[in-house]
Amino acid sequence: xxxxxxxxxxxxxxxxxxxxxxxxxxxxxxxxxxxxxxxxxxxxxxxxxxxxxxxxxxxxxxxxxxxxxxxxxxxxxxxxxxxxxxxxxxxxxxxxxxxxxxxxxxxxxxxx
Amino acid sequence: xxxxxxxxxxxxxxxxxxxxxxxxxxxxxxxxxxxxxxxxxxxxxxxxxxxxxxxxxxxxxxxxxxxxxxxxxxxxxxxxxxxxxxxxxxxxxxxxxxxxxxxxxxxxxxxxxxx
Numbered sequence: 001x002x003x004x005x006x007x008x009x010x011x012x013x014x015x016x017x018x019x020x021x022x023x024x025x026x027x028x029x030x031x032x033x034x035x036x037x038x039x040x041x042x043x044x045x046x047x048x049x050x051x052x053x054x055x056x057x058x059x060x061x062x063x064x065x066x067x068x069x070x071x072x073x074x075x076x077x078x079x080x081x082x083x084x085x086x087x088x089x090x091x092x093x094x095x096x097x098x099x100x101x102x103x104x105x106x107x108x109x110x111x112x
Numbered sequence: 113x114x115x116x117x118x119x120x121x122x123x124x125x126x127x128x129x130x131x132x133x134x135x136x137x138x139x140x141x142x143x144x145x146x147x148x149x150x151x152x153x154x155x156x157x158x159x160x161x162x163x164x165x166x167x168x169x170x171x172x173x174x175x176x177x178x179x180x181x182x183x184x185x186x187x188x189x190x191x192x193x194x195x196x197x198x199x200x201x202x203x204x205x206x207x208x209x210x211x212x213x214x215x216x217x218x219x220x221x222x223x224x225x226x227x
Contacts (some may be wrong), residue, residue, distance in 0.1 A: 006154075032214055034215070034216070036218075042220075043116075043202065043218040043219060043220050043221060044155070044202070045218070046215055046216070046217075049215070089154060089155065093214060095214075097168055098143070098145075098160040098162070098167040098168045099145075099157055099160060099168045099170070100145070100155075100157060100216065101157065102147075102154045102155040102156075102157075103154055104152065104153060104154040105154050
């Protein structure tokens, strides 16, 4: 069945370092890949997304890369700050199914 | 625009009872999805509604059901509650457009505790 694997489950980095979170999806027809940030006690919020016709997208300190051949996409956060500490979720979506498949989340801790 | 709202925010029930959760989407959004969030499991898709029609359903037992009203507000119901149903239930709305734009906006969630 459809599945999205996300790694690592926890990640600790020093402030100013980079963080990378990786996801692998199973349905090769998936065509939209959002990333959500969920701070403690708050709702998930979209931070960046990428569509299948694009290989990379960047927004300030955040970037996402997509490798359709490997069915793999990654979130890159540079110059991490304490406020980046949160749980990050990746998801895969196939147009016409109206269904997002989420990864199990990565708890990122940025140490000051 | 007001964001997605969910009521109630917290709920405590006992095993065997049933519960109804409500979600009001962002004005103009016609698609509403529901998710169950538990520690370590991420967000598990329950179902998606558009114009009062369920378009997809996740792998949950029939005790989980939902509906959508003509104003796009949605409810989900869980009957015969089990301890394992304790979770944060999130709904999300999106603006249905042709093409790819499917950004979801989440509500704050309803925290359900089953005793």
